[in-house]
Amino acid sequence: MKAFKPVKLALPVCGGVVLMAAQFGLSGAAIAAGCPAATVADMKGVPAGMYPQQYNRDEFEKLANCKLSLKTNPDIEKLNKRIRGNGDLPPLAERIPEDALIVAPYDSIGKYGGTFDMLSNATEAGTSDFLAIRHVNLVRYSDDLQTIVPNVAKGWEWNGDYTQLTFFLRKGHKWSDGHPFGAEDVKYWYDNLSMNPNIYEKPKDFVLVAGERMTVDVIDAQTVRFNLPAPKPGLLVHFANSYAQGFQPKHFLGKWDPKMNPDADKMAQAAGFENGLDVLNNYYGNSDWTDTPSPMLRSPDRVGKLPADTHPTLESHILVAESTEGRHLVANPYFFQVDTAGNQLPYVSEQDEIYVNEDEVRLLKLVNAEADFKEQSLQLSTAPLLLENQEKGDYTVHLRPEITMSTFSFNVTSENLEKRKVFGDLRFRQAMSVAINRAEINESAFFGMGEAKQYVGFSPPPAFVEEKWKQHYAQHDPKLASKLLEEAGLKDTDGDGFLEMPNGEKLVINMQFAVQGVPAALVELVGQHWAAVGIQTTVKEVTPDEFRSAQSANKLDVSMWRKGQPLAVILGTNEMWVPPYQDYFNLRTAMLWAEWVDTNGASGVEPPDYAKQLMDDINAFQSTPVGTPESDRLGARLVENMVGNLLFIGTVQVPAPIYHRNAVQNFVEYKTHSYEYYRSYPYRPTQWWLDE
Amino acid sequence: MFQFARFAATRAGLAIITLIMVSFIVFSLMELVPGDCAERYLAFKNTQGSGISVADIEAERNRLGLDKPYIVRWGKWIVNAFQGEYGDSCILRLNxxxxxxxxxxxxxxxxxxxxxxxxxxxxxxxxxxxxxxxxxxxxxxxxxxxxxxxxxxxxxxxxxxxxxxxxxxxxxxxxxxxxxxxxxxxxxxxxxxxxxxxxxxxxxxxxxxxxxxxxxxxxxxxxxxxxxxxxxxxxxxxxxxxxxxxxxxxxxxxxxxxxxxxxxxxxxxxxxxxxxxxxxxxxxxxxxxxxxxxxxxxxxxxxxxxxxxxxxxxxxxxxxxxxxxxxxxxxxxx
Missing domain, CATH: 1.10.3720.10 (MetI-like)
Known part of the structure; x- marks a missing residue:
């Protein structure tokens, strides 16, 4: 896979409207009527704007020297009637912002209509696949997964030391109920929801900077500023790749908060709810996750007494029906995006989601083309069947690399002191890494479609990751393994063909795993490979709950789970670089180093120097703008310490299928099969249309 | 007729005792499985991309009353269950x-x-x-x-x-x-x-x-x-x-x-x-x-x-x- 360039955060510092205003001050050329239907495939001579594949309206009209004539979905009145609580629709010009976001479709100007069919697993389970299709946030990662571009915000501005982030919103932008959207809605989300102890017991990490809260200033109706207690360039990244949207409808949710409206509880009780916060929770789910159950599912007996079935949204579609079988959505009549020909997006009129939680049934439905798109929950093992039926089902499957890979980690702070000594010996870990026959794993477990790799911390590896680390001790070399084990003092003293620890104690490595974390076939092969160099192993499958609790209780010899994060995520969270190197639900090791760090050295085991260096470097790395030589230097040292010490041993990175029906137009091949950039969001599903 | 009523009442009483015993067994079996409702819920939230600490799990445990003794929780559960009230689903948080x-x-x-x-x-x-x-x-x-x-x-x-x-x-x-x-x-x-x-x-x-x-x-x-x-x-x-x-x-x-x-x-x-x-x-x-x-x-x-x-x-x-x-x-x- 091609190496990814670092995210250029330095550029957008002066980006956004400030520069644009200067650029358009010189306007004056004659305006031709009707705009060229520019697409990414054929820009019809329209020059590129500040950001790839999209413009702000004034920028586009200036560059294309035209005036957009606006058009809307012919069924929009009918769709609007299905949104309970919405009044009659004003004309289109009053529904979209003055400076709407102009989207250049990939291949064609779309046709309105159709229902987009999706499969999810269950209520709130396996739904991000579908959520990402209607998702919006302040900004977005472009499909190169490097450039951050405007979305709800039309621009942004950092101050010099990354402690003030200002967003510029679009004038005339409206919520799906027609109420104006603005800076107040951003402040409301931060102050009254994210920081509200009645909503969140404890604020989420991503709304804090170095553990402290920010403040939010409303500069004017369309300008809002985050003031950070410490530099955090990653905050902008958060608003690009997180599910959590940096705004909520103050006019709608605020009236149920007793602190903002003294009548809140009375209104709520009149509708049969306990109090105002109960109603707020019914709508907002006390979570930024965007499909927590709506009142339609939560309180079907009382939802009729509430003013609307769901709270207003800025997304492309809005929920109109929900049950435990699935959901139904219709196009948001106030959606802020318009194509280059002046058509309001989305093209797709309705979306329908049904819940299927059985792998075989999901596969049957996909082969039968009963869904329009599927990425999440599709594993490489389903690829042969899906690929075989592509023509018959009139769909296409792309195999794209995942971000995580199955990774092993020896317990360097094992309770057994002799094991701690052995696992803590770098030569032992090197031996275990070269003992793994990654080529064989790739062939027999992954149809030869994967790529043998070492774990380097960043996935995909940015340019500052030196080549030598990507395959560091990842070759298959049993002789070298035996030599390293001998150097580490392991000998077969009892002649049973397996090595004993230096003190003569038997060494049997218990490999406990859960299939949710790593494939069984891979674990079994690695167990055999280690046995082949004289390390006795036993393999046992356990439930994810058992695995997690044993791992965090420091009871495992070796942990195994999928692991890997892209640069964009690492900028916002340091967990992969600080003992125990990830949260409770993922791959961890060195629990006693973590205890030492948490107790400031009062208990636990003191980590070695390289682990302390990793902690210092990740914090410095996060406060340094990406792409600068200083950031690259820190990044390179992070990789050197992480990979050089082989705390984590990588195996084979595999691709997974991404499915779409051929009727879905303007579909572009994805770069990765992953959650980390919020799934489909970078590939602009709002400009998909159905050719049926 | 009286004997028949007595027979029916005895049978009904036995049925209720059976039900209580079964509920106790079911409740105990669930208790034996590693991981409780708080952990499950947060594991589920984690799959949605939120970072979670052990302190979060503890807080959730207290909130749900899982720190209370087992018999107390079962007693409360069974009394509610006979009234057709089963509380909220652990994962979905729906009644x-x-x-x-x-x-x-x-x-x-x-x-x-x-x-x-x-x-x-x-x-x-x-x-x-x-x-x-x-x-x-x-x-x-x-x-x-x-x-x-x-x-x-x-x-x-x-x-x-x-x-x-x-x-x-x-x-x-x-x-x-x-x-x-x-x-x-x-x-x-x-x-x-x-x-x-x-x-x-x-x-x-x-x-x-x-x-x-x-x-x-x-x-x-x-x-x-x-x-x-x-x-x-x-x-x-x-x-x-x-x-x-x-x-x-x-x-x-x-x-x-x-x-x-x-x-x-x-x-x-x-x-x-x-x-x-x-x-x-x-x-x-x-x-x-x-x-x-x-x-x-x-x-x-x-x-x-x-x-x-x-x-x-x-x-x-x-x-x-x-x-x-x-x-x-x-x-x-x-």
Whole structure:
């Protein structure tokens, strides 16, 4: 896979409207009527704007020297009637912002209509696949997964030391109920929801900077500023790749908060709810996750007494029906995006989601083309069947690399002191890494479609990751393994063909795993490979709950789970670089180093120097703008310490299928099969249309 | 009459004690599984991309009252359960009574219909096959019934779905078609429901029928050869009259007795079939709660309701038996 360039955060510092205003001050050329239907495939001579594949309206009209004539979905009145609580629709010009976001479709100007069919697993389970299709946030990662571009915000501005982030919103932008959207809605989300102890017991990490809260200033109706207690360039990244949207409808949710409206509880009780916060929770789910159950599912007996079935949204579609079988959505009549020909997006009129939680049934439905798109929950093992039926089902499957890979980690702070000594010996870990026959794993477990790799911390590896680390001790070399084990003092003293620890104690490595974390076939092969160099192993499958609790209780010899994060995520969270190197639900090791760090050295085991260096470097790395030589230097040292010490041993990175029906137009091949950039969001599903 | 009331009351009391004991076992089993509701919920939230610390889990545990002693929690649970209140689902955070709502009745209806179907077919067919001397009839009945017994239900469901997908382009999944999924109950919705519900009833009914035929056949074969039947026929009773009045009536007792057991068996098979057919009823929710989301609250509520149904059916069959079987009746009424 091609190496990814670092995210250029330095550029957008002066980006956004400030520069644009200067650029358009010189306007004056004659305006031709009707705009060229520019697409990414054929820009019809329209020059590129500040950001790839999209413009702000004034920028586009200036560059294309035209005036957009606006058009809307012919069924929009009918769709609007299905949104309970919405009044009659004003004309289109009053529904979209003055400076709407102009989207250049990939291949064609779309046709309105159709229902987009999706499969999810269950209520709130396996739904991000579908959520990402209607998702919006302040900004977005472009499909190169490097450039951050405007979305709800039309621009942004950092101050010099990354402690003030200002967003510029679009004038005339409206919520799906027609109420104006603005800076107040951003402040409301931060102050009254994210920081509200009645909503969140404890604020989420991503709304804090170095553990402290920010403040939010409303500069004017369309300008809002985050003031950070410490530099955090990653905050902008958060608003690009997180599910959590940096705004909520103050006019709608605020009236149920007793602190903002003294009548809140009375209104709520009149509708049969306990109090105002109960109603707020019914709508907002006390979570930024965007499909927590709506009142339609939560309180079907009382939802009729509430003013609307769901709270207003800025997304492309809005929920109109929900049950435990699935959901139904219709196009948001106030959606802020318009194509280059002046058509309001989305093209797709309705979306329908049904819940299927059985792998075989999901596969049957996909082969039968009963869904329009599927990425999440599709594993490489389903690829042969899906690929075989592509023509018959009139769909296409792309195999794209995942971000995580199955990774092993020896317990360097094992309770057994002799094991701690052995696992803590770098030569032992090197031996275990070269003992793994990654080529064989790739062939027999992954149809030869994967790529043998070492774990380097960043996935995909940015340019500052030196080549030598990507395959560091990842070759298959049993002789070298035996030599390293001998150097580490392991000998077969009892002649049973397996090595004993230096003190003569038997060494049997218990490999406990859960299939949710790593494939069984891979674990079994690695167990055999280690046995082949004289390390006795036993393999046992356990439930994810058992695995997690044993791992965090420091009871495992070796942990195994999928692991890997892209640069964009690492900028916002340091967990992969600080003992125990990830949260409770993922791959961890060195629990006693973590205890030492948490107790400031009062208990636990003191980590070695390289682990302390990793902690210092990740914090410095996060406060340094990406792409600068200083950031690259820190990044390179992070990789050197992480990979050089082989705390984590990588195996084979595999691709997974991404499915779409051929009727879905303007579909572009994805770069990765992953959650980390919020799934489909970078590939602009709002400009998909159905050719049926 | 007083004795009969006393009998009914004792049976009802026993049923309630059984229910309480089962609930205790169910609750204890869930307690033995590693990881509690707080951990499960946050594990679930973690899959949605939120970072979670051990402190979060502790806070959630306190909030849910999971730090309280086990017996206290069970006591509270069982008192609420008898009032039809099961609290919130661990993962979905929805009120379980509302979540289950009509779903449990749909499941029960599917099971009871399968059971009814099974005995409507099994009783006459079992009697015929026990008394018939026609080898062709006997063997073909045996073949069909062994097939029903031997073939796993989920396989049958998958085969029917695959067949339907290839031939009709419809995978026959779900309890409702798309347009009726979110609609209110109406005549059309009932028709739509029936047009889909026949499939699980058919699949569950087949193996239940096969099982019931074997039971009826064995009981009948046992009875027909007995001396009282011979005596009756010697007195000139013959044909259908002989079968229905003597051996069939004797066989009926054990069959009524096994109804509760049969319902349990059908309900046990329902979740797998429901999962394959993506029916969103209580059975598939149970599998979902037990195997996927580890939602103890929801699973506990469904198992409790199921146990209550079976205990209830057993109670009813006891009463019916007491009314229909003179031997039982006499032993109660003295």
């Amino acid at each position: 379980i009574s509302q979540l289950l709502g009509e779903k449990f009745w749909i499941s029960l209806a599917i099971c009871l219909t399968s059971l009814l179907l099974a005995y409507l077919i099994a009783i006459p067919v079992g009697i015929i096959s026990a008394t018939s001397k026609n080898p062709l009839l006997n063997n073909s009945l045996r073949f069909v019934s062994y097939l029903g017994l031997a073939m796993p239900n989920f396989l049958l469901a998958l085969m029917i779905m695959l067949f339907s997908t290839i031939v009709f382009g419809d995978s026959l999944t779900g309890l409702f078609s798309k347009e009726f999924r979110d609609a209110a109950w109406s005549y059309e919705r009932v028709v739509d429901f029936l047009s889909r519900a026949w499939l699980p009833v058919f699949i569950l009914g087949w193996s239940a029928t096969a099982f019931a035929i074997q039971t009826v056949r064995a009981l009948m074969s046992d009875e027909v050869g007995k001396l009282y039947v011979l005596a009756a026929s010697a007195r000139g009773v013959s044909g259908r009259r002989l079968l229905w009045r003597y051996p069939a009536r004797h066989s009926l007792g054990p069959i009524i007795n096994s109804l509760g057991f049969d319902l349990n068996r059908i309900f046990n098979e329902l979740p797998i079939v429901a999962l394959i057919l993506t029916l969103t009823e209580a059975g598939s929710l149970l599998i979902e709660a037990l195997a996927r989301s580890n939602d103890q609250q929801l699973a506990g509520a469904i198992i409790f309701l199921l146990t209550a149904s079976i205990v209830g059916i057993n109670f009813i069959t006891d009463i019916i038996l007491a009314l229909t079987d003179p031997r039982v009746r006499r032993s109660i009424l003295g």
